[in-house]
Amino acid sequence: MQIKTILNRVQKHKSFVYGAVHLVEGAEIPTLEIEIRPRSNSRPICSGCGRKRPGYDRSPERLFEFIPMWGYKVFFRYVPRRVECPDCGIRVERLPWASGKHRLTEAYTWFLANWARRLSWKEVAEAFRTTWDHVFCSVEQAVTWGRRHQDLSGVKAIGVDEIAWQRGHRYLTLVYQIDEHNKRLLWVGEKRTVKTLLRFFRWFGKERSQQLKFICSDMWKPYLKVIAKKAGHAIHILDRFHIMAHLSKAIDEVRAQEAKELKDKGYEPVLTKTRWLLLKRPENLTGKQEVKLSELLSYNLRSIRSYLLKEEFQLFWSYTSPYWAGQFLDKWCTKTMRSKIKPMKKVAKMLRRHRPLLLNWFRAKKRFSSGIVEGFNTKAKLTTRKAYGFRTYHAAEIALYHTLGALPVPKTTHEFF
């Protein structure tokens, strides 16, 4: 059996035939080159308008990289024809295995993009002895195709989240679909301003925005403002994950400050190495940590009182009636305001200000657990981590769509992956 017999099975092109196969002598990596010829009497297709046009001349021979096999790099060798098109002028012909000036065949592009869902881009480049840039371009093409072909109908619930990326305070705004039947990343935008979220709604379109029923978000002011303006009809829910994150952050602040004060006054360092004790749920503590916690509780420290306030707040989520949840919230806020612990008071004030939106969670019958947004948040952070080597916002954006977007891929006759 010849190699071209296999090629005709995995990728047959109607108007082209595979020719001779050459082993390239002296190549650093073993390389195969496969000639491609147009079928005799076939007329070239104009790359401008997609119509069959008379041939004009031929441009220089080009190499197109195909999927490697058995440790061999595989290239197609072809001399493209140029057409004389009455509409577009002199143009190079359209090729079914590669688009535009791309050096990689489309099959190879999708192959690399598929692997990039499982491995980091660097690992993909190493595994297939290609470059980071080739992997990046492949993923970029896959994302562009997928976003153009994705189905955006039936989106009823979305979650808005932000993640910090790179060092310093640079943020990305992420919008997810969080419906029961379909959870995916819909949109990524730079920063977390009013303008950022407005851009999402512009992209999403008026009609689809009108069909939104639930929106989950953090208490971040620009988000609240835009959501009220663009989707005021939807039930806006402040999600549990973000609220608990605010409380944890407050405890962190109280603890750090108090530890410093105690140290300055020359007290025993009871608060060092207690950060995780105070941030963990009691049921997740180890035996040793439990002992340490009960020891800590005997001190009347601000950190401990904050910790107890946060634990008490967990009860809030167990209510079913918005009315009683509201009563609980009011009591908790009053108590916290009396605690005289500044960072905690700040959270209480914020919760009071957003009381109706908080209670919307109960009105939505707790359908949107904190797990969805939290899970996406963790994955998004993992994706943008430095290990992936993203220097630009654009690369991070592409990576996020590729891993979290659940984007469609074209149907092919042969699965290489």
Ligand SMILES: [Zn+2]
């Ligand atoms: Zn044309």
